[in-house]
Amino acid sequence: GSFSAAPAQDPMWGYFTAIAGQDGEVDAEELQRCLTQTGISGSYTPFSLETCRIMIALLDRDYTGKMGFNEFKELFGVLNGWKQNFMMVDRDHSGTVEPYEMSQSIANMGYRVSPRVLDAIVKRYSRSGKIYFDDYVACCVKLKALTDHFRRRDTMQQGMVNFQYDDFILCTISL
Amino acid sequence: GSFSAAPAQDPMWGYFTAIAGQDGEVDAEELQRCLTQTGISGSYTPFSLETCRIMIALLDRDYTGKMGFNEFKELFGVLNGWKQNFMMVDRDHSGTVEPYEMSQSIANMGYRVSPRVLDAIVKRYSRSGKIYFDDYVACCVKLKALTDHFRRRDTMQQGMVNFQYDDFILCTISL
Numbered sequence: 001g002s003f004s005a006a007p008a009q010d011p012m013w014g015y016f017t018a019i020a021g022q023d024g025e026v027d028a029e030e031l032q033r034c035l036t037q038t039g040i041s042g043s044y045t046p047f048s049l050e051t052c053r054i055m056i057a058l059l060d061r062d063y064t065g066k067m068g069f070n071e072f073k074e075l076f077g078v079l080n081g082w083k084q085n086f087m088m089v090d091r092d093h094s095g096t097v098e099p100y101e102m103s104q105s106i107a108n109m110g111y112r113v114s115p116r117v118l119d120a121i122v123k124r125y126s127r128s129g130k131i132y133f134d135d136y137v138a139c140c141v142k143l144k145a146l147t148d149h150f151r152r153r154d155t156m157q158q159g160m161v162n163f164q165y166d167d168f169i170l171c172t173i174s175l
Numbered sequence: 176g177s178f179s180a181a182p183a184q185d186p187m188w189g190y191f192t193a194i195a196g197q198d199g200e201v202d203a204e205e206l207q208r209c210l211t212q213t214g215i216s217g218s219y220t221p222f223s224l225e226t227c228r229i230m231i232a233l234l235d236r237d238y239t240g241k242m243g244f245n246e247f248k249e250l251f252g253v254l255n256g257w258k259q260n261f262m263m264v265d266r267d268h269s270g271t272v273e274p275y276e277m278s279q280s281i282a283n284m285g286y287r288v289s290p291r292v293l294d295a296i297v298k299r300y301s302r303s304g305k306i307y308f309d310d311y312v313a314c315c316v317k318l319k320a321l322t323d324h325f326r327r328r329d330t331m332q333q334g335m336v337n338f339q340y341d342d343f344i345l346c347t348i349s350l
């Protein structure tokens with residue numbers, strides 16, 4: 001990630017270095033331990049390794065498979081946003097989002113998708129007709145990462161991108 | 176899926192209907208139970224629910240989130256192919272494929288990807304520097320599904336596809 005203010009001044013720096021270990025970067029397994037310890041999932045089930053892997057893929061713009069300090073802080077920011085969104089949509093505090101609530105939730109995040117995509121999302125990320133927090137976040141990560149990749153290439157903002165095969169695989173295989 | 180020969184004549188039909196249950200189609204949780212029972216992963220760890228979900232996404236061309244009988248049979252075909260490929264590449268029978276062996280394995284399957292993509296694959300699908308069978312299959316599913324989506328749109332075989340945003344999300348969000 002890019003270099004910003006002296007990280008030693010940052011209250012999260014000590015925490016980051018403890019998690020990152022020798023190599024100074026956080027991989028998926030380290031991230032899973034860390035997210036479990038911080039209790040960011042609250043009373044929800046801790047994040048699966050799979051979800052942690054795609055969280056890294058979301059921010060890992062140089063494809064190293066690990067996160068530096070700035071990416072780490074950025075992740076906490078987006079994660080907290082998604083958690084608040086989840087709690088807002090889960091009005092009955094069941095710990096799950098119902099399929100019909102998912103449409104509102106995705107619109108809240110600023111994405112415009114067709115009913116067909118919405119339907120595919122609900123089928124893919126629900127278990128027994130309910131969407132749990134871990135899967136909700138997995139879905140948010142993918143939507144954000146895919147949309148970011150698309151927008152970065154859609155420089156004319158035409159809603160259309162010309163992908164070469166290798167580039168298409170590169171920006172989707174890790175998600 | 177499309178209709179072919181009378182399924183009642185097929186030795187796998189009774190097996191399929193038992194797994195599919197009331198709705199006559201196989202969802203990710205039913206698939207996971209079934210793959211564990213059939214022992215197709217052999218001495219390898221059984222497939223994760225996540226891998227089962229993307230297996231369904233691979234063949235689920237009408238985006239119902241479930242598999243019919245023909246898709247079910249097709250899956251067993253590709254799965255057996257990947258298993259043989261895995262065993263062939265894992266020469267020392269350690270139950271894992273080493274990163275440097277992954278290049279050969281992907282070439283064996285007929286994909287041509289850049290070193291950059293190969294590197295991203297190894298980082299994403301390995302644990303502590305080794306690729307286990309479940310992750311290997313997850314990678315094969317994604318590569319096949321993404322390549323199939325791409326080729327279906329690359330009608331002129333130019334190695335280039337023009338994606339609209341919604342279509343791009345539709346064919347990647349479930350994988």
Ligand SMILES: [Ca+2]
Pocket residue numbers: 019020021022023024025026027030
């Ligand atoms: Ca580390």
Ligand SMILES: [Ca+2]
Pocket residue numbers: 194195196197198199200201202205
């Ligand atoms: Ca069923």
Ligand SMILES: [Ca+2]
Pocket residue numbers: 264265266267268269270271272273
């Ligand atoms: Ca080996």
